Amino acid sequence: MHVSLITVLCIARLCPAVCGVNFGTCILQGNPQAPALFKNGDLVIGGVFSIHDYLRTEKHTYTRQPQPLECSGSVGFREMRFVRAFEFAIEEINNSSDFLPGITLGYHIYDSCASVPMAVKVAFQLANGLDLIFNDTDSCVKSAAVTAVVAESGSTPSISISRLLSPFGIPQVSHYATCACLSDKRQYPTFFRTIPSDHHQAAALARMVKHFGWTWIGAVRSDSDYGNNGMASFLKAAEEEGICVEYSEAYYRTQPRSKLKRVADVIRRSMARVIIAFLASGDMRILLEELSQQPPPPMQWIGSEAWVTDPEMLRFNLCIGAVGFGIPRSVIPGFRNFLLDLSPEQALKFPLLTEFWESSFSCSLKRQTGSSAGMPACDGTEDLRALQNPYTDTSQLRITNMVYKATYAIAHALDAIVCNKKHCDKYVKVEPWQVFDKLKQVNFTQNNYHISFDTNGDPVATYELVNWQLQVDGSIDFVTVGHYDASQPKGQEFSLSRAIIWNDGKETVPVSVCSESCPPGTRKAVQKGKPVCCYDCINCAEGEISNETDSLDCYPCHPEYWPNKEKDKCLPKPVEFLSWDEILGIILTAFSVAGALVALIIALVFYKNRASPIVKANNSELSFLLLFSLALCFLCSLTFIGRPTEWSCMLRHTAFGITFVLCISCVLGKTIVVLMAFRATLPGSNVMKWFGPPQQKFSVLGFTLVQVLICVLWLTISPPFPYNNMQHYKEKIILECGLGSAIGFWAVLGYIGLLAFLCFVLAFLARKLPDNFNEAKFITFSMLIFCAVWITFVPAYVSSPGKFTVAVEIFAILASSFGLILCIFAPKCFIIVFRPEQNTKKHLMGKVPSKSL
Numbered sequence: 038m039h040v041s042l043i044t045v046l047c048i049a050r051l052c053p054a055v056c057g058v059n060f061g062t063c064i065l066q067g068n069p070q071a072p073a074l075f076k077n078g079d080l081v082i083g084g085v086f087s088i089h090d091y092l093r094t095e096k097h098t099y100t101r102q103p104q105p106l107e108c109s110g111s112v113g114f115r116e117m118r119f120v121r122a123f124e125f126a127i128e129e130i131n132n133s134s135d136f137l138p139g140i141t142l143g144y145h146i147y148d149s150c151a152s153v154p155m156a157v158k159v160a161f162q163l164a165n166g167l168d169l170i171f172n173d174t175d176s177c178v179k180s181a182a183v184t185a186v187v188a189e190s191g192s193t194p195s196i197s198i199s200r201l202l203s204p205f206g207i208p209q210v211s212h213y214a215t216c217a218c219l220s221d222k223r224q225y226p227t228f229f230r231t232i233p234s235d236h237h238q239a240a241a242l243a244r245m246v247k248h249f250g251w252t253w254i255g256a257v258r259s260d261s262d263y264g265n266n267g268m269a270s271f272l273k274a275a276e277e278e279g280i281c282v283e284y285s286e287a288y289y290r291t292q293p294r295s296k297l298k299r300v301a302d303v304i305r306r307s308m309a310r311v312i313i314a315f316l317a318s319g320d321m322r323i324l325l326e327e328l329s330q331q332p333p334p335p336m337q338w339i340g341s342e343a344w345v346t347d348p349e350m351l352r353f354n355l356c357i358g359a360v361g362f363g364i365p366r367s368v369i370p371g372f373r374n375f376l377l378d379l380s381p382e383q384a385l386k387f388p389l390l391t392e393f394w395e396s397s398f399s400c401s402l403k404r405q406t407g408s409s410a411g412m413p414a415c416d417g418t419e420d421l422r423a424l425q426n427p428y429t430d431t432s433q434l435r436i437t438n439m440v441y442k443a444t445y446a447i448a449h450a451l452d453a454i455v456c457n458k459k460h461c462d463k464y465v466k467v468e469p470w471q472v473f474d475k476l477k478q479v480n481f482t483q484n485n486y487h488i489s490f491d492t493n494g495d496p497v498a499t500y501e502l503v504n505w506q507l508q509v510d511g512s513i514d515f516v517t518v519g520h521y522d523a524s525q526p527k528g529q530e531f532s533l534s535r536a537i538i539w540n541d542g543k544e545t546v547p548v549s550v551c552s553e554s555c556p557p558g559t560r561k562a563v564q565k566g567k568p569v570c571c572y573d574c575i576n577c578a579e580g581e582i583s584n585e586t587d588s589l590d591c592y593p594c595h596p597e598y599w600p601n602k603e604k605d606k607c608l609p610k611p612v613e614f615l616s617w618d619e620i621l622g623i624i625l626t627a628f629s630v631a632g633a634l635v636a637l638i639i640a641l642v643f644y645k646n647r648a649s650p651i652v653k654a655n656n657s658e659l660s661f662l663l664l665f666s667l668a669l670c671f672l673c674s675l676t677f678i679g680r681p682t683e684w685s686c687m688l689r690h691t692a693f694g695i696t697f698v699l700c701i702s703c704v705l706g707k708t709i710v711v712l713m714a715f716r717a718t719l720p721g722s723n724v725m726k727w728f729g730p731p732q733q734k735f736s737v738l739g740f741t742l743v744q745v746l747i748c749v750l751w752l753t754i755s756p757p758f759p760y761n762n763m764q765h766y767k768e769k770i771i772l773e774c775g776l777g778s779a780i781g782f783w784a785v786l787g788y789i790g791l792l793a794f795l796c797f798v799l800a801f802l803a804r805k806l807p808d809n810f811n812e813a814k815f816i817t818f819s820m821l822i823f824c825a826v827w828i829t830f831v832p833a834y835v836s837s838p839g840k841f842t843v844a845v846e847i848f849a850i851l852a853s854s855f856g857l858i859l860c861i862f863a864p865k866c867f868i869i870v871f872r873p874e875q876n877t878k879k880h881l882m883g884k885v886p887s888k889s890l
Contacts, residue, residue: 071339073389078143079463084123085188086150088116090319108150112393113426122437125375126444127713156194160201185447185472192216192263199225205471212439216266220493229494231442237498239270239520247278252570253551255309259320260287267315281570283309304334311549318344323646325353337540337547348427351513358540362500373431377421419881445483498523506538557605560591577604599749599768614772615840625847632671640664663703669696670854674847686757686774691748694785698744701792708799751781815860822856
C-alpha cells in the first residue's frame with residue numbers, strides 16, 4: 038500500500054503567518070487530494086464515495102518519487118447519484134427554517150476510487166484539517182476540519198477510514214458498507230451506518246434458500262472484507278439450515294485474469310443450479326462478462342444487495358430471474374429535479390462534474406483537456422432529462438436513500454449540539470466526539486423513513502426480496518416479491534407477497550440438490566466421504582416408519598400398530614380370530630351342528646327301537662348318556678369360534694374337558710359291561726352283581742367328577758383369559774385364549790388321554806368276543822381313532838399359526854367325536870334301519886366263530 042504523507046514545508050517568502058517563521062509562502066508537498074466537490078459552511082461534513090472503480094497503479098522502482106495517486110476508469114453514474122443525494126440533503130437542510138436555523142452546512146466530497154490507498158489518503162486529510170489550495174491564488178486557504186463523515190460505499194475502504202478516524206473521535210456514517218465486522222465497537226467505535234449489517238442479510242439469504250428447498254448450492258464472493266465476511270456469515274447460517282455448498286470461490290477485480298477464468302470454469306462445471314453471489318457490483322460485472330463468452334447451463338442467481346439492485350447489471354441476460362435482498366425502495370421529494378438541474382456552466386466549476394457531463398453526452402466542454410481529446414464540442418443543447426442511465430433513474434431509490442438518511446443523521450446530531458429551543462449558535466465550537474455522542478441518541482423520522490442506531494451503530498434490518506423479471510417490451514426490471522424484517526418474531530421475518538419468475542421464465546421453483554429428497558417410508562444415509570446433502574434413501578426396516586420427507590431416522594410403531602405398505606404411517610394391526618362369518622368358521626360350525634344332529638337322530642332311532650334286542654344288548658342307558666355327551670362334545674366346539682372373551686375362554690376349555698370325560702367314561706363303562714357280561718357267563722361267576730346299572734352310573738359320575746375337580750382347581754388358581762398375541766406375527770394381532778395355568782390345561786388333556794387309553798386296552802382285551810356281538814371291536818376301533826386324533830393334535834396344535842390353532846383344536850374335537858359316533862353307533866343303526874332281520878335275540882346269540890382282530 039502506498040500512501041503519500043502530507044507535509045508542509047515553509048519556504049522563504051511564502052505564508053509566514055502559517056509557518057510561524059518569516060519565510061513567505063507555504064508549499065504543500067505529497068500532492069494532497071483535492072475534494073471532488075466542496076462547499077464552505079459554518080460546519081463541514083465530509084463525504085467519501087467510490088465515484089471511480091479503479092486506482093491507477095504503477096510499479097515502484099524506488100529510484101524516483103512515486104506518481105500521485107489518481108483514479109482511473111469512467112465515472113460511475115449510480116455512485117454519482119449518491120454524491121448528488123449528499124449534496125441535495127445538505128442543500129435541503131440549509132434551506133430549512135426549522136432545522137439548524139442560521140447555520141450553514143458545508144461539505145468536502147472525495148473520491149476513494151473504491152481503493153484502500155486513496156481511502157487512507159483521504160482519511161488523513163479529513164482527520165488533519167490541513168490547508169488546501171482550492172483556487173489559483175498564491176494565498177493559502179485553510180479548510181475547515183470536518184465534524185463527521187459520510188463514508189463509504191465499500192466495506193474494505195470503510196474499514197480503513199474508520200481505523201484512521203476513530204482515534205480522533207470523528208464519527209463515520211456509512212451508506213453502503215455492510216460488512217458484519219464493522220459492528221464490532223471495540224475495533225470501530227465511531228462507526229455507524231444506515232444500511233443493515235450483512236449478518237442479517239446472510240441469515241435472510243439462508244432462510245430463503247431453505248424456504249425454496251435448495252440444499253446443493255454454489256457460492257462466489259468478492260475477495261474483500263465485504264465478500265469474505267458476508268460469505269462467512271452466510272455459510273454459518275446455511276450450515277445451521279442443513280444447506281451444503283458444492284464450491285466457494287473468491288476473486289477480486291484487480292487480481293490476475295487467470296483467477297477469474299478459473300472461477301468461471303468452476304461455475305460452468307458445477308452440478309449446483311443455484312449460485313449465491315456475495316459480490317461487489319464491479320466484481321459481479323466482470324464475472325458476468327467472463328461467463329457471457331461461454332455461457333454455462335441456466336443458473337439461478339441469488340444476489341446480495343451490492344449488485345442485485347444495481348441498474349447497470351440489468352444488461353446481462355444471464356441473470357434473468359435473479360433473486361436477492363435489496364434495500365427497500367424509497368421516494369425523496371424534489372430529488373429528481375435537483376439531479377436534472379445541472380447546467381454546462383455548473384459542470385465546468387468542478388473537474389468531476391465536467392467529466393460526468395462529457396461521459397454522459399460524449400462531447401467536450403473543454404477541448405483543451407486531455408480527457409476531451411477526440412470528442413466533439415458540446416453545443417449547449419444537451420439535456421439531462423433525455424438521458425437514460427442510473428444517474429437519472431429515480432424510480433427505485435434504495436442506496437440513495439441511505440445516503441440521504443446518513444446526512445440527516447449527522448445533521449440531527451449537530452442540531453442537538455448547537456441548537457437549544459430553536460436557537461442555534463454558529464459560534465459554538467463543535468468537537469467530533471460530541472457529534473459521536475449525539476449520533477448514538479439519534480431517533481427521528483424523515484420523509485416517513487425512521488432513523489436510529491442500536492448499540493452496534495446498526496439500523497433495524499429490513500429488506501425487499503427483489504426479482505429480475507422480463508417485461509413485455511423485452512427489458513428487465515426489478516420487481517419486489519417479498520420482504521424480510523428482522524424486528525418480527527422468529528420464524529415470521531421472511532414473507533412472500535407475489536410469485537417469483539425464475540431463470541427459465543416459469544413460476545416453478547428450480548431444483549438444486551445433490552440427492553433427490555427421500556420420500557416418507559425411507560431414511561437418509563449419508564454417502565461416505567461426501568457432504569451431508571449427498572445421501573442414499575434407505576427403506577425403513579420392518580416395523581418402522583418415517584412420515585416426513587428427508588427423515589434422518591425411522592421410528593418403530595407401537596406394538597399394537599404396523600406400518601402400511603409405503604411405511605409412512607402406522608395402522609392398527611389387523612385382529613385375527615376364528616370368526617363366525619368366515620368360511621372356515623362356517624364350515625366348522627356346520628360340522629359341529631351336524632354332529633350334534635346326528636347324535637340326536639341316533640338317540641331318536643334308539644329310543645324308537647329301545648325294546649329291540651340290539652338296543653337292549655348295548656346297555657341302553659349308557660348309550661343314551663353317551664349320545665348326550667357326544668352331542669355336547671359337538672356343541673362345545675362352538676365355544677371356540679368367535680372373539681375370545683373372559684367367559685368364553687373359561688367355558689371352551691372346561692366344557693371340552695368335562696364333556697369328553699363324560700363321553701369316554703360312558704364308553705369305558707360300556708367296555709367294562711361287555712367284559713363283565715361275558716365273564717358272568719362262566720360257571721360259578723357272579724361278577725355282574727358288582728357292576729350293575731347303579732355301579733355303571735356311579736362309575737361314570739366318579740370319572741367325570743375327577744375332571745370337574747381338575748377344572749375347578751384350574752379356574753380357581755389361574756383360569757384361561759383372552760390374550761392379544763403379538764409375538765407370533767409382527768404384522769397382526771392374534772386374539773386367543775391364554776391358558777393361564779399350562780399345568781391345568783395339560784392335566785385336563787392328560788386325564789382324557791388316560792381314560793381313553795384305559796378304555797382302548799379293555800376294549801382290545803375283549804376283541805375276541807363272538808362276531809355277531811362285536812361291541813368291543815367297535816369300541817376298540819373308536820378308541821384307536823380317538824387316540825390317533827389326539828396324539829397328532831399335540832404337534833399340530835403347537836405348530837399351527839394364529840386362528841388355525843383354534844381350528845386344529847375344533848377339528849380334533851369333531852374328528853374324535855365323529856369317530857366315536859360312527860364306530861359305536863353306525864353299525865347298530867344300519868342293522869336297525871336296513872337289516873331288521875338281524876335285530877333278533879337269536880341272531881345276536883348265534884354260535885358263529887369269532888374272527889380275531
